[in-house]
Amino acid sequence: MTEAPDPDAAQAASEYCYAQGWSDGLPLVPASQPLVDKFLAATSRAPDEVIGELEQVGRDCTVYLAAVNAAMAGCLPEYFPVVLAAFDALMRERAARGGGWQSTSGPAPMIVVNGPG
Amino acid sequence: MPNAILDPTGATTTAAQPAALRAPRRKDLAGATVGLLVNTKQNAAPFLDEVGRLLIERHGAAGTMARTKVNFAAPAPEDLVKEMTAGCDVIITGIGDCGSCSASAVADGIAFEAAGLPAAAICSDAFRVTADAMAGLRGAPGYQYATTPHPVAVLTSEQVKERAAQVLDDVVALLTT
Numbered sequence: 546m547t548e549a550p551d552p553d554a555a556q557a558a559s560e561y562c563y564a565q566g567w568s569d570g571l572p573l574v575p576a577s578q579p580l581v582d583k584f585l586a587a588t589s590r591a592p593d594e595v596i597g598e599l600e601q602v603g604r605d606c607t608v609y610l611a612a613v614n615a616a617m618a619g620c621l622p623e624y625f626p627v628v629l630a631a632f633d634a635l636m637r638e639r640a641a642r643g644g645g646w647q648s649t650s651g652p653a654p655m656i657v658v659n660g661p662g
Numbered sequence: 663m664p665n666a667i668l669d670p671t672g673a674t675t676t677a678a679q680p681a682a683l684r685a686p687r688r689k690d691l692a693g694a695t696v697g698l699l700v701n702t703k704q705n706a707a708p709f710l711d712e713v714g715r716l717l718i719e720r721h722g723a724a725g726t727m728a729r730t731k732v733n734f735a736a737p738a739p740e741d742l743v744k745e746m747t748a749g750c751d752v753i754i755t756g757i758g759d760c761g762s763c764s765a766s767a768v769a770d771g772i773a774f775e776a777a778g779l780p781a782a783a784i785c786s787d788a789f790r791v792t793a794d795a796m797a798g799l800r801g802a803p804g805y806q807y808a809t810t811p812h813p814v815a816v817l818t819s820e821q822v823k824e825r826a827a828q829v830l831d832d833v834v835a836l837l838t839t
Contacts, residue, residue: 558667567670577665601736601766602799604672613670643735647792649761 562617576616583622584612588629596632599642606632631656682802683776688752688838692722697750697779699742699770701734704815705822706757709784712826713754713833721834735762737769747777752837758785758793759814765789765796768807772800782836784829788812808832 558575562568597606615628635641641654698710714726731738753774758764764785771783787809797805
């Protein structure tokens, strides 16, 4: 029988992430290295490959960072290639790279994934 | 020991520089060439032109060098920063009257400071939050800029001149103290 995980630890981890400024307060999966390693194992792309750039803020997103964030969002490691494909698509979309990220009007890209059930 | 919880923010970013440089201030603006970085927002050009004219008329600036930033939502391209740094003594950038352009105007000001030129960004007062956020992101928390009441885009040409006159003292203070 699988031992049930500690719910208090899960809650504490979620609050910890919020306190770090890493979340908006909604529940999340705290990302550990073993979990992120599973994501990285699901792709042949190098962890330090830059897959997203926002020149306005001088920030880059790497495969590794995408893996950490995907893990936190509850993505399964085997779905990670779809996340990377979504990043590739976003970076080809001018509206996602431009000033829209902090525009007064607050637009955000939306991606719909349709796949085998 | 449980596993560490990983930081998802990408702490190693080009923006997270240790501390942004601040250019040495001028005693005054006498003889200075004033760079006007216009961001194409409505009324930005006449606003900055008038500020430049007043700096010549009232503060003895030698002249102005106006350049236009094509994409108001992004910081000025590096070659434009280089060109204006080479040709100017101080920089005025604006008008930030929206989220992305206020942030970018402040980012430009910080870039010119790092290049050695005192800079004054002008934003409308409605966008302090985004302007301050960008300053923090660029390693210059608390970066000072000038504000004018929001909105700017709808002003008549006479009102633009009044606004330019109103903000003038703040601009001079930013460039000289």
